[in-house]
Amino acid sequence: MYEYTKEQLDSLKKVEETRAARLGQDLKRMTADEKDAVLKAFHPDYIETAYEELKVGPNKGEKVLHELANLLQGRSRVLDMKIDLNKIDYDVDVLIIGGGGAGASAAIEADKAGAKAMIVTKLRLGDANTAMAEGGIQAADKPNDSPAIHYLDALGGGHFANKPELLYKLVTDAPIAIKWLNDLGVMFDKEPDGTMITTHGGGTSRKRMHACKDYSGSEIMRVLRDEVYNRGITVVDFTSAIELIKDTDGKVAGAVLMNMETKEILIARAKTVVIATGGAGRLHYQGFPTSNHYGATADGLILAYRAGAKLLYPETLQYHPTGAACPTQIYGALVTEKVRSLGAQLVNKDGVAFVNPLETRDVTASAIIRECKQNKKGISTTDGEGVWLDTPMIDLRGGEGTIEKRIPAMLRMFGKYGIDIRKEPILVYPTLHYQNGGIDITSDGMSGLENLFVAGEAVGGIHGKNRLMGNSLLDIIVFGRNAGKNAAAKAKEVKVKKLTLGFVKEYDKELKAAGINAKELSPRLLPDYRRKNN
Amino acid sequence: MDKMVNVYLFGKRYQVPESLTIMKAMEYAGYQLIRGCGCRNGFCGACATIYRIHGQQELKTCLACQTKVEEGMYVATLPFFPLVKQVYDIEKIKPTEQIMMQLYPEIYSCIGCNACTKSCTQGLNVMQYIAYAQRGEYEKCAEESFDCVMCGVCSARCPAGISHPQVGVLARRLTGKYIAPESKHLLDRVAEIEHGDYKALIEALMQKPLSELKELYNNRDIEK
Numbered sequence: 001m002y003e004y005t006k007e008q009l010d011s012l013k014k015v016e017e018t019r020a021a022r023l024g025q026d027l028k029r030m031t032a033d034e035k036d037a038v039l040k041a042f043h044p045d046y047i048e049t050a051y052e053e054l055k056v057g058p059n060k061g062e063k064v065l066h067e068l069a070n071l072l073q074g075r076s077r078v079l080d081m082k083i084d085l086n087k088i089d090y091d092v093d094v095l096i097i098g099g100g101g102a103g104a105s106a107a108i109e110a111d112k113a114g115a116k117a118m119i120v121t122k123l124r125l126g127d128a129n130t131a132m133a134e135g136g137i138q139a140a141d142k143p144n145d146s147p148a149i150h151y152l153d154a155l156g157g158g159h160f161a162n163k164p165e166l167l168y169k170l171v172t173d174a175p176i177a178i179k180w181l182n183d184l185g186v187m188f189d190k191e192p193d194g195t196m197i198t199t200h201g202g203g204t205s206r207k208r209m210h211a212c213k214d215y216s217g218s219e220i221m222r223v224l225r226d227e228v229y230n231r232g233i234t235v236v237d238f239t240s241a242i243e244l245i246k247d248t249d250g251k252v253a254g255a256v257l258m259n260m261e262t263k264e265i266l267i268a269r270a271k272t273v274v275i276a277t278g279g280a281g282r283l284h285y286q287g288f289p290t291s292n293h294y295g296a297t298a299d300g301l302i303l304a305y306r307a308g309a310k311l312l313y314p315e316t317l318q319y320h321p322t323g324a325a326c327p328t329q330i331y332g333a334l335v336t337e338k339v340r341s342l343g344a345q346l347v348n349k350d351g352v353a354f355v356n357p358l359e360t361r362d363v364t365a366s367a368i369i370r371e372c373k374q375n376k377k378g379i380s381t382t383d384g385e386g387v388w389l390d391t392p393m394i395d396l397r398g399g400e401g402t403i404e405k406r407i408p409a410m411l412r413m414f415g416k417y418g419i420d421i422r423k424e425p426i427l428v429y430p431t432l433h434y435q436n437g438g439i440d441i442t443s444d445g446m447s448g449l450e451n452l453f454v455a456g457e458a459v460g461g462i463h464g465k466n467r468l469m470g471n472s473l474l475d476i477i478v479f480g481r482n483a484g485k486n487a488a489a490k491a492k493e494v495k496v497k498k499l500t501l502g503f504v505k506e507y508d509k510e511l512k513a514a515g516i517n518a519k520e521l522s523p524r525l526l527p528d529y530r531r532k533n534n
Numbered sequence: 535m536d537k538m539v540n541v542y543l544f545g546k547r548y549q550v551p552e553s554l555t556i557m558k559a560m561e562y563a564g565y566q567l568i569r570g571c572g573c574r575n576g577f578c579g580a581c582a583t584i585y586r587i588h589g590q591q592e593l594k595t596c597l598a599c600q601t602k603v604e605e606g607m608y609v610a611t612l613p614f615f616p617l618v619k620q621v622y623d624i625e626k627i628k629p630t631e632q633i634m635m636q637l638y639p640e641i642y643s644c645i646g647c648n649a650c651t652k653s654c655t656q657g658l659n660v661m662q663y664i665a666y667a668q669r670g671e672y673e674k675c676a677e678e679s680f681d682c683v684m685c686g687v688c689s690a691r692c693p694a695g696i697s698h699p700q701v702g703v704l705a706r707r708l709t710g711k712y713i714a715p716e717s718k719h720l721l722d723r724v725a726e727i728e729h730g731d732y733k734a735l736i737e738a739l740m741q742k743p744l745s746e747l748k749e750l751y752n753n754r755d756i757e758k
Contacts, residue, residue: 132577230624
């Protein structure tokens with residue numbers, strides 16, 4: 001059971017003392033200028049020393065974080081292997097790389113369109129960030145809301161950098177995506193008359209967050225996985241894609257696969273390929289902990305970049321404001337934004353609320369970092385420091401039982417360590433949560449490379465430079481389905497020529513010419529958490 | 535420095551800090567995990583684990599990412615369990631009592647030993663939700679099984695060969711699709727969108743200069 005330190009106990013008392021007074025008053029939201037100021041001074045995206053310029057590839061001259069640069073300019077695994085591209089192990093219409101929500105949605109739609117689809121995933125189908133998304137999924141389906149308002153919310157939240165054609169698709173297809181999920185049997189929270197129970201998320205101007213308690217992503221993933229199996233779609237698990245394959249026309253035509261356990265190499269030929277590999281939290285940019293699943297190592301970005309696809313906003317990451325700061329066993333784990341949606345405030349060492357809990361994620365995270373680093377009002381923990389998230393306010397505001405009913409996963413997560421979030425607040429600090437940028441696509445889901453489609457967190461541009469809560473579960477469904485449909489349609493007209501990995505050698509030559517002697521094998525595939533002096 | 539404890543990973547002894555979870559203890563000991571590790575946060579069910587504490591009889595079960603090591607803990611991970619998953623067409627089945635009988639008849643062989651409930655890594659009342667499924671009470675089964683992460687431990691302990699997590703997912707899909715009330719506002723909005731109602735409105739937004747968009751955003755009306 002968790003034991004508080006004396007400093008934590010003293011501060012906890014102050015939080016309790018001020019709670020009644022704070023209940024009646026939420027801080028005003030910041031003005032545009034105030035937001036800009038806190039972002040520039042404290043958001044990790046603005047720390048220049050964390051970045052370096054890319055020396056080769058489609059984004060040459062642009063800056064990305066060191067950890068990503070090392071992989072984008074890393075050494076391909078296939079250079080040291082003897083690979084026979086004439087020995088085809090899998091021959092399919094649509095090859096989907098990645099087994100999360102986007103990959104599963106793409107597979108279901110490709111299958112529905114009559115294509116022979118196959119999912120390859122380096123873990124299991126469903127071991128993905130999708131399953132961990134707790135808060136919910138946005139869609140403007142209430143009478144006081146409209147896709148146009150959703151558009152404006154997401155555009156402002158994304159610092160007006162969202163690619164308009166992608167955002168248009170996201171918001172107009174949103175209610176359709178909810179209906180699709182509901183029709184597959186996803187259990188959304190509803191009133192007895194069928195009205196969807198919806199709440200605010202950071203940066204929303206209407207209550208449009210749909211949820212399945214705080215197992216939203218888990219519930220969606222369970223249903224999608226079940227549907228993939230019902231359809232008999234081939235799933236090759238514990239197998240990673242280590243390189244794309246092109247044909248002699250320069251079009252993407254498959255991937256080199258590696259069995260994660262036996263290291264056996266397998267060749268998949270495909271008429272079209274969908275990259276749905278997700279995010280990059282496990283690269284631990286700037287040393288941050290992460291809320292991401294074990295396989296989030298940006299593999300898809302590496303494969304696509306080496307093959308010549310352009311990235312959009314790869315430099316912008318999302319640090320979720322509320323990662324668990326303690327106990328140490330769950331350091332970095334996600335504390336859903338829904339906790340703030342339901343009324344919990346962010347409170348400093350002295351029991352003072354310092355930011356409106358419903359600012360966008362980047363602003364809230366920056367405000368927490370400012371409170372700790374500049375104002376010195378954080379509370380020390382085993383792994384660093386944090387601020388209080390005053391969870392007992394939820395039941396005080398929403399009535400007893402609100403926590404148990406609406407955020408059971410959070411109750412369970414902290415309950416395991418003897419912390420009852422109905423009675424005690426919890427300590428939080430920003431955690432690396434989401435890759436805002438990714439591979440540049442057009443609204444049909446295709447990247448700059450012919451026959452290479454992308455869906456989910458691996459896409460860049462949908463969310464501009466900062467994603468709103470609930471727009472990610474939405475985008476994996478909207479763009480997953482879109483990629484699946486379009487990849488299946490395209491596959492009908494594709495004739496694959498002779499396969500080649502020539503572009504990998506070319507890229508390696510460019511690296512050498514730029515003075516880079518790449519040693520680190522990329523993609524990373526999995527992080528290595530073994531004790532270093534072993 | 536953390537106090538160290540002795541744990542036996544697949545029978546072999548390692549000394550690890552007592553603050554670690556079983557999963558982190560395996561990595562501390564030198565394992566590079568491939569199987570049995572997914573979300574590392576208790577949601578994906580990849581890290582089902584069986585353990586026993588030295589001097590005790592009982593075999594306990596847990597998720598490796600959610601459970602702290604203890605002195606004298608013998609650990610065996612269960613990264614895969616051959617659960618039965620029946621194939622069906624969600625559009626064609628209906629939430630009748632017969633459907634469970636057809637797809638998962640073994641649930642009627644339950645002997646009421648409660649091993650499933652005792653072993654559940656999420657602390658769910660598994661036997662109860664199977665009982666609801668037997669009676670065709672799918673909504674209750676869905677609620678009771680809602681927090682299931684499908685780790686499969688219950689099935690590993692079941693003498694009747696029941697695939698509890700699969701029964702749960704079927705009951706939830708039946709509930710979500712057929713039993714829960716329809717959302718009229720959702721159907722209305724979908725019809726409007728398919729009719730092209732919002733196209734012009736959003737396209738007009740897309741044409742506006744940045745300064746005007748910023749103005750609109752900063753002064754937008756926020757629902758209380």
